[in-house]
Amino acid sequence: MILKRFLRRHRGALLAAVVLSAMSAVSTMGLLSHINRLAANGLPALGARPLATGIAWLLALLASNGASQFILARLGASLVAQLRVDLSNRFIDLDYETLATTKHSIVGSLIEDVASIAPLVLVAPLLAYNILLATLYAGYLASVSLPLLGILLAFLGSTLLVSLTLERYLRTRFDRLRNASDTVFEYFRYLSDGKKEMTLNASRATYVADELLGPAIQRARALSVQVNTGLGVNEAWSSAVVYGSVFVIVYLGYALLALPQATVVSFVIGALFLSGPVAFIVSAARQVGVGTASLRHLQRVGLDLAGETAGRVPDAETEPLDTWACIRLDQVAYRYPGETEPRVALGPVSLEIRRGEMVFIVGGNGSGKSTLLLVLSSLLTPHAGRVTIDGVPLDGNVRRYRERFTGVFGDFFLFPHVIDATGRRVSDDRIAQWLTALGLGTHVQVNHGELSKLALSTGQRKRLALLQCYAEDREIFFFDEWAADQDTHFRDHFYRTLLPALKTRGKTIIAISHDDRYFHVADRVVKLDGGKIVEDVRQAELT
Numbered sequence: 001m002i003l004k005r006f007l008r009r010h011r012g013a014l015l016a017a018v019v020l021s022a023m024s025a026v027s028t029m030g031l032l033s034h035i036n037r038l039a040a041n042g043l044p045a046l047g048a049r050p051l052a053t054g055i056a057w058l059l060a061l062l063a064s065n066g067a068s069q070f071i072l073a074r075l076g077a078s079l080v081a082q083l084r085v086d087l088s089n090r091f092i093d094l095d096y097e098t099l100a101t102t103k104h105s106i107v108g109s110l111i112e113d114v115a116s117i118a119p120l121v122l123v124a125p126l127l128a129y130n131i132l133l134a135t136l137y138a139g140y141l142a143s144v145s146l147p148l149l150g151i152l153l154a155f156l157g158s159t160l161l162v163s164l165t166l167e168r169y170l171r172t173r174f175d176r177l178r179n180a181s182d183t184v185f186e187y188f189r190y191l192s193d194g195k196k197e198m199t200l201n202a203s204r205a206t207y208v209a210d211e212l213l214g215p216a217i218q219r220a221r222a223l224s225v226q227v228n229t230g231l232g233v234n235e236a237w238s239s240a241v242v243y244g245s246v247f248v249i250v251y252l253g254y255a256l257l258a259l260p261q262a263t264v265v266s267f268v269i270g271a272l273f274l275s276g277p278v279a280f281i282v283s284a285a286r287q288v289g290v291g292t293a294s295l296r297h298l299q300r301v302g303l304d305l306a307g308e309t310a311g312r313v314p315d316a317e318t319e320p321l322d323t324w325a326c327i328r329l330d331q332v333a334y335r336y337p338g339e340t341e342p343r344v345a346l347g348p349v350s351l352e353i354r355r356g357e358m359v360f361i362v363g364g365n366g367s368g369k370s371t372l373l374l375v376l377s378s379l380l381t382p383h384a385g386r387v388t389i390d391g392v393p394l395d396g397n398v399r400r401y402r403e404r405f406t407g408v409f410g411d412f413f414l415f416p417h418v419i420d421a422t423g424r425r426v427s428d429d430r431i432a433q434w435l436t437a438l439g440l441g442t443h444v445q446v447n448h449g450e451l452s453k454l455a456l457s458t459g460q461r462k463r464l465a466l467l468q469c470y471a472e473d474r475e476i477f478f479f480d481e482w483a484a485d486q487d488t489h490f491r492d493h494f495y496r497t498l499l500p501a502l503k504t505r506g507k508t509i510i511a512i513s514h515d516d517r518y519f520h521v522a523d524r525v526v527k528l529d530g531g532k533i534v535e536d537v538r539q540a541e542l543t
């Protein structure tokens with residue numbers, strides 16, 4: 001898991017932090033025994049030596065503690081950066097399907113979970129240091145008085161028991177708190193994405209604020225109160241136990257054990273020193289609770305920080321299949337979560353798409369066209385049937401298979417950087433030519449492969465999405481109702497000029513369309529209804 005990889009990568013710095021922490025623990029011990037000696041025996045004579053020894057121990061403590069804190073601060077920053085990189089890579093590697101069907105907020109994970117997991121990892125060396133310190137103190141206290149140490153340990157044992165019981169009780173509450181934060185993040189997204197609708201419709205804004213966001217915030221607040229009250233009470237209890245134990249030790253030390261004053265005083269000072277590490281160990285439950293809840297949350301989202309990321313470089317197994325001739329869907333079916341047989345989004349469907357063909361997918365709303373496109377491009381994995389390319393199933397070749405596709409989804413996202421299929425920025429001259437050809441020459445400029453403007457009309461934004469497809473120039477172009485937002489002139493241009501030009505260049509085209517005026521342009525028109533293919537008409541039959 002991440003902690004292991006982090007420890008491996010930064011072992012030098014971590015070792016230094018641990019050595020410095022141990023030095024700091026030894027210095028604290030040295031200071032403690034020096035103070036105790038002076039307290040018990042008094043000053044031997046007025047001289048500089050005891051003062052110099054005390055100052056030396058203090059300086060050693062300050063230097064080792066300061067240096068270890070400096071290293072830990074650097075490690076903390078590296079860890080946050082590494083977690084961000086790791087999580088981003090895992091989001092990139094995550095299946096579209098998992099992400100599309102999850103209700104969890106990605107941004108929430110990138111912000112909230114990173115902020116919680118980093119302290120969880122960083123608390124580990126500090127915990128180790130405090131446990132070491134507590135053990136050293138316990139060893140010292142054992143040398144002062146074993147019976148008193150027995151009393152102290154009995155008290156501390158009870159604190160530990162309470163802490164462990166509380167940890168179990170709070171675990172599910174930490175998870176609920178994390179989920180409640182996710183709901184708040186989701187409603188925050190409404191505030192930005194639904195801004196126009198809410199500005200126009202004040203009742204909608206009121207509804208979002210009063211019925212959704214307000215209750216979600218209140219629920220997160222209530223859970224936060226529960227969790228923090230539990231933790232706070234535990235901290236108060238443990239500190240009361242430590243001071244209570246000191247009181248009992250003094251009382252029993254004199255009344256029951258009849259110990260000499262010097263022994264009782266030395267023990268009390270040592271026990272008070274011990275209260276620091278004990279308080280730290282108890283308070284670490286907060287970071288551990290929040291951090292582990294975030295780790296569990298990431299697992300629920302489908303992200304596991306264990307293991308390595310897949311990496312995005314095509315691997316050796318993905319042999320190029322440049323001479324493919326046809327893609328086949330055999331009895332393929334797909335259902336979204338919650339859908340039950342026999343009413344499913346798609347299938348069973350069987351379909352063959354030959355290389356270089358121009359296929360239009362048509363049908364009413366909800367007939368399964370977009371789902372078919374997502375299955376064809378392997379973004380959704382069918383629940384039944386199989387997809388093959390020249391008879392070879394996609395398993396193990398999915399990445400290479402996906403690299404054959406470029407296109408514009410119904411809910412496309414526009415990136416400002418224009419890059420080719422290998423990830424390199426396309427030359428400005430080439431982009432400028434496409435911008436002119438797409439009627440955007442006067443609206444958008446390009447600088448080092450970056451478009452100057454994306455805030456355009458829907459139709460214009462779709463043209464920029466098409467420009468990105470030209471830049472990628474892959475073997476199969478798909479369009480999900482691309483022409484729906486184009487003016488009459490450009491729609492005609494798309495069907496009569498742009499699509500045939502792509503076909504002339506040997507590209508395979510799969511276009512979802514409602515424009516029956518242009519169906520004759522296609523080689524084939526495949527009609528869907530209720531998720532099934534009800535017509536598959538070839539060009540000869542179309543004309």
Ligand SMILES: Nc1ncnc2c1ncn2[C@@H]1O[C@H](COP(=O)(O)OP(=O)(O)OP(=O)(O)O)[C@@H](O)[C@H]1O
Pocket residue numbers: 100336337344345346363364365366367368369370371372410
């Ligand atoms: N993300 C989703 N989660 C759950 N169900 C979905 C999802 N997307 C689509 N569906 C369901 O799958 C069925 C097919 O939807 P699909 O988007 O493929 O239809 P379509 O033919 O592209 O429709 P349209 O012409 O309206 O874009 C519909 O019944 C729809 O409700």
